[in-house]
Amino acid sequence: MRKNSVKNTRINSEVLRELSRIISREIKDPRISPMTTVVAVEVAPDLKTCKAYISVLGDEEEQADTLEGLRNAHGYIKRELAHSINLRNTPDIRFILDQxxxxxxxxxxxxxxxxxxxxxxxxxxxxxxxxxxxxxxxxxx
Incomplete structure (x- = not known):
């Protein structure tokens, strides 16, 4: 599967939607700011990895706390993503702060x-x- 194929674009948008839902509604970690947004998602063509670009409205401390909370909730997020999206492989998510x-x-x-x-x-x-x-x-x- 090519990086810019229709299938990859569709998978990216579906993962983005589900990640946004999981982060905003499912995770109860107080470190994660309520003003956290998933800006973009890039799923690798082999569906093994995923880069999730996160934007946090707040100061640098809130941004660092939110990234730490998301990294600690990585297993939970991946499991919820696997339940909501039917893919051959559930991608391993790497959170990147988007400025x-x-x-x-x-x-x-x-x-x-x-x-x-x-x-x-x-x-x-x-x-x-x-x-x-x-x-x-x-x-x-």
Missing amino acids: SIAYGVNMSKKIDIINAELHEREKAAQEKGEASDEHVNGEEA
């Missing part, structure tokens, strides 16, 4: 700050321009 959402939020904030500064500069330049126009008009009268 793309936090990076996007940070970049969006920076863009907003730059836009606000540009708007203030334009406004100041317009006010300065209007003041010089009044000064010129006042001298002519």
